Amino acid sequence: GAVVSQHPSWVICKSGTSVKIECRSLDFQATTMFWYRQFPKQSLMLMATSNEGSKATYEQGVEKDKFLINHASLTLSTLTVTSAHPEDSSFYICSAVLGGGYTFGSGTRLTVV
């Protein structure tokens, strides 16, 4: 079936550095990708919606300059956490619209030390 490949699955970075998370749709074209953030034992909170070839739409309270989203092709969307700080440590998941439903990446565990 259709798969969204998300990389890396986990990353540890130093405070102040930037981290890029990639989501690739492997056998379909993802015109829309959603990026979620999940805190421990909590639900998935929508961060932003990215559409291929246009600027991402960010949810209220999400800093667009900190969480840079690029959706330059129909098979690749990236989330870059810039100048990461320990409070950015979280589990990030992408999701693509597919048919009448959604398919999710496997998630990225980001730890900022």
Add this chain to the structure above:
Amino acid sequence: AQSVAQPEDQVNVAEGNPLTVKCTYSVSGNPYLFWYVQYPNRGLQFLLKYITGDNLVKGSYGFEAEFNKSQTSFHLKKPSALVSDSALYFCAVRDGPAGNTPLVFGKGTRLSVIA
């Protein structure tokens, strides 16, 4: 705006017993309802969805859910729980058919099946 409530943080059930994970929703239009399961440090796996039609929806791994419009509920059920069903379960809703609309998730319910 749409919302989902999962009133139970944790559900414990003995292996072989039936299980129910509760979900209620609020939307302004027609609800599109989903259940997902998440294992530790993994993405979400699709279990089932309700779009239209029969109120009883059958999904993956023996799970089913019943759509109840009057009670605005979409509880997840399984007749006989397995230890391997232990995981985090999310109910989610989308308001209407627009495909490019994100899902809104409940807070999740942790299911623990005890051998």
